[in-house]
Amino acid sequence: MQHSGRAAASAPHEFGNVRKLPILISLIIGAFFSILNETLLNIAFPELMVELNVSAPTLQWLATGYMLVVGVLVPASALLVQWFTTRQMFLGAMMLFSLGTLVCGVAPQFSVILIGRLLQAAGTGLMLPVMMNTILVLYPPEKRGAAMGSIGLVIMFAPAIGPTLSGLILQSLQWRWLFFMVLPFAIFSIVFAFIYLKNVSQPTKPKVDVVSIVLSTIGFGGIVYGFSSSGEGHGGWSSPLVYGIVLVGAVALLLFVIRQLRVEEPLMDLRAFRYPMFTLTTILLIIMMMTLFSTMSLLPFYFQGALGLTVFMSGLLLLPGSLLNGLISPVTGKLFDKFGPRALVIPGAAFLVIIMWFFTRVSMDTSKATLLILHICLMVAISMIMMPTQTNGLNQLPSRYYPHGTAILNTLQQVAGAIGVALFIGIMTSGQRNFLERSPDPTSPAQMSEAVVSGVHNAFMIGFGFAVIALVLTFFLKRSQGAPS
Template sequence: MQSNNIEESNIETEIKHTDIKKLPIMISLLIGVFFAILNETLLNVAYLDLMATFGVTASTVQWLTTSFMLIVGVLVPISALLVRWFTTRQMFLGAMIMFTIGTIICAFAPTFSLLLIGRLIQAAGTGLLIPILMNTILFLYPPEKRGAAMGMVGLVIMFAPAIGPTISGLIIEALDWRWLFIFVLPFSLFSIGFAFVYLKNLTIVTKPRVDVLSIILSTLGFGGLVFGFSSIGEGEAGWSHPEVYLSIIISIIALFLFITRQLKLKEPILEFRVFKSPMFSLTTVLLIIMMMTMFSTMIILPMYLQGPLAFSALAAGLALLPGGVLNGIMSPIAGKIFDRFGPRFLVIPGTFILVVVMALFTQVSTDTSAYVFILLHSFLMIAIAMVMMPGQTNGLNQLPPTYYPHGTAVINTLMQVSGAIGIALFIGIMSSGQASYLEGVNDPSEPINISNAMTAGVQASFQVGLIFAIISFILALFMKRTVLPKSI
């Protein structure tokens, strides 16, 4: 207990340092993390090109995304331990160098296997970068100024994947798919050079005992969960495939053992007592719903636009661009509003807008104008910006400084896992709706029936999304502004 108090005192002393130049640190971190997260969706519209180049199937090429989410899901929980073993500077430079090496391998990969290895290395760097950025802001800014800073994080975490398909569509239209990675290289190299000059250490290295069993259980638990849900759409068997249900069962058992062990350890890898803070717990549920909604919509809408509405990949990407831009603009604004008025001023109307948008999405059809899709997607992304970062900042503000690494690791892990679960859940509902519709028609192969079936599936998925949106609105009513505690 005494060592924890000393550590908390040291961290608080670090926070009070006024001679730290915040702007150069933030620039180096934001540039690196932006382009790392951009890669999560940058390949979304390049799959057909990659299948043709390497002669692989759709289920095989999907591993470029599945493996990325899997590695990030495994590494983020362990980041709470790593940030206490290495300095901020060591962690960021190491992660960015790893990401850059992976990007170079991807850009010049002669085979699919080497391309997949490059993606795994990219993901390892990305999985470490996200917690570094979050922890740096918590240590760099006092609670009353974190809203604006976290708004910039929102611009990175939500805006980057939102514009990924648009950028990808533009590059694929004009150049080879390899330019998706070549395009990123100058920015990642600049981030490394900028950080090497300006980035300072902000945390105390305590080097706690490493519990190997906890790392194994964490890897099996979080990694298995992401793998299981991400595998649902890869084969025809879906949920009934052993690869899916065995992975999920094993991961649930491993997570139960992991959590039980962490509550018993004096120095846990991941401190689950953060959930004793009610606003942190409420925020976590809200963020899970937001991530499920955002990631599933980012896949369902392009599929529907390119399917029944016959959009090209580029046109579908451009249709999603206004929402991505508005999300990026709104995130910093929401952060400043949070600092002045608190979370309720943003989160309650944000979740209400989400309910309205989801209700309208349940009514879309092939007769719906493209402009309506653009408008609904734009309001969806605005609503998510109003909820995500203000809610997350409010929840983390209730934690003491010693719990910052654990709080950010818990939130970012669950966001990653919920993104995978959301994609699997909503795609599964959409596929089920399509199948049910086609069973009731005379000629399932007729184009009009295929279009109507997909419409039925999309409407069914958004009906479930509406239920989640209503839950988020009810939870938002209970949110209140938090005050930094002395202990937990």
């Protein structure tokens, strides 16, 4: 057994006297409101720019900073879950999130809101790995699909209703109520967890490798920040600052990987990649997160820039598909437990290829009903792939790798999301610019709308290519029965 096995948080082997449902409900309540917060604020950016008197690139730090903190904290979660109990981690995460929510609600200026957002992000960054690791410890492999499906409902349902909910709130209330309305639920989550959440692991307090923490912070933080900045008005890839930060992050990440393979007690044990289904899961999830994040970024540009829809109408068009994605996640989880991953993932990937091809054919004349149906089908396909794949990959790991496996997947999903958004928006912008350069009247509103459609087509063609790669990879998927501890 590797030394990392000693470092992993040990878990009780018998849970006969532990009520699992209250624990799962505690995790779901906390996760729902922390994840909801990720998309709740974005629609208020125009109002915040006026009230706080800041530019769009400055205000974008509220989103970039959030993603950056999550990307930096998640790698360290593999260590933290071995130093603190389940209750300590969860309650600490929710207290951080609640404090950040309060700070944002009463903030008199931009800098204070940013501090509040970073506190919220710290809570969210600690929340997801704790939630996934607890499920891995609490449920045997043959029952994890349904439990992970419940988590999938939260992960997709919360961000789906965020823009629509915030649009409704902002129609009659000030932006501060976006935080004030979340705060009571966050506090309720703390009280509920304090009563019902039980410890499912015992701290083993492994050695803290400060060098690894520094390298992971610079590596993952640099890559997430660099790619996020490239699409947010920082000069794109022509800016030395952007590609310089990414280069520094890449070098730090390489040194981090080398160190993790050499030290006795790694911060993030990359030996988990020795298990083929986990490795395949990681690749598939990276592709899926890039596809999901990029699609969710491209469609608002298409809806508003080409079709002239309002922000609220755009949110309504995206709402049914995202809600359905969350609602069927528990169903796909139960089907996974019964039939295994291939019965869901292969048809889902084939469906995704078809849907992405249809997205490459959208035009100015595409009806709202067609777009609504396409988005619903896209979300169903993603639901058939993501949670079953993730559960199957984690099932193959021995229990000593659970903290590391969840940290690896959560970290790489954050990185993939940042890269996907930057890559696809960059492709869209380039296609838009090329269209206008060939246009006889580039200032014409009609031509500018056509340019948006042209750029979206280019981006969706790359997305179609990713979907084809994902389909090929699914044929190598096999059911994991669980490895010995």
